Amino acid sequence: MGQARDRVNYTYRSIREIPEELRPREKLLKLGAELLSDEELLAVILGSGTKGNDVLNLSKELLKMGWEELEKKDVSELLNVKGLGLVKALQIKALIELSKRINKRRKGVSIRNPREAVDFLKDKMNERKETLVALYLDLSNRLLDYEIVALGNANTVIAKPKDILFKAVKLSANGIIIAHNHPRGEAKPSNEDITFTERLIKACKILGFELLDHIILSEEEYFSFREEGII
Structure with missing residues (x-):
């Protein structure tokens, strides 16, 4: 048996450090909301902390309670939570209710077909x-969730199959549709698009998912790998 060691905690940095x-705000502006943690997103919504408790630490303390507990x-x-005034309490309740409504609609x-996928993806x-x-779809082709997997430049976007399949495993999805846009070009697949799709099909088969389609959107048209018989 080795010698007992004193417990070491990782250092917490205040938001000023x-x-x-x-x-959080600057990170969201630079990288997009999808790359922020729950604590960072909540910090953006709350806006500020209290004396002796900055907004990021307040957010961490709230989320230790869990979303389900906060919802209840x-x-x-x-208002009994230290650091929460009326405005912040109202912000949290409004956030939770809005999230519930979004999930209910989703x-x-x-x-069920490429056209419906395109209509959903437009915005x-x-x-x-x-x-x-x-x-990510269930066995009845109902949408479980969607995710912005990667954001590129005007001409290219790079991702790996694992970036897509991680959430599919988490959701126990059945089918997956991927889509990307060509802001400055036609809705036609490049050689790289075809190669990536082939790799993703193989990865899906290994893990038991079905790649239902790969859709490319331009400003006025779309290209469906399923409709064109490539998948």
Whole structure:
């Protein structure tokens, strides 16, 4: 048996000690909301902390309670949490209710063909940068969730199959549709698009998923690998 060691905790840095470009608001502006942690997103929403408890630490303390517990509490109960005033308590309740409504609507979405996928995806793409989005479906082709997997530049976006399949495993999805846009070009696949699709098909088969389609969108048209018989 080795000698007992004193417990070592990782150092917590207050928000003032974090480089400015890595603070929640600046990080969201630079990298996009999808790359922020739950604590960072909540910190952006709350805006500020209290004396002796900065907003990032307040967010961490709240999330230790868990979203389910926060959802159960009414405003008066949230006011008992140290550091929460009425405005912040109302912000949390509004955030949770909005999230519930979004998830409820998403669960009602069925995607049965490329046209329905395109209709859903239209407002999910960045107009100036290639965006790779994955849709995760159950056995009845109901949408479980979607994710912006990668954001590139005007001409290219790079991702790996594992970037797409990680969430599919988490959701126990059955089918996957991937889509990306060509902001400045035609809705036609490049050799790289075809190669990536072939790799993803193989990875899906190994893990028991079905790649239902790969859709490429341009400003006025779309290309479906399924409709064209490539998948």
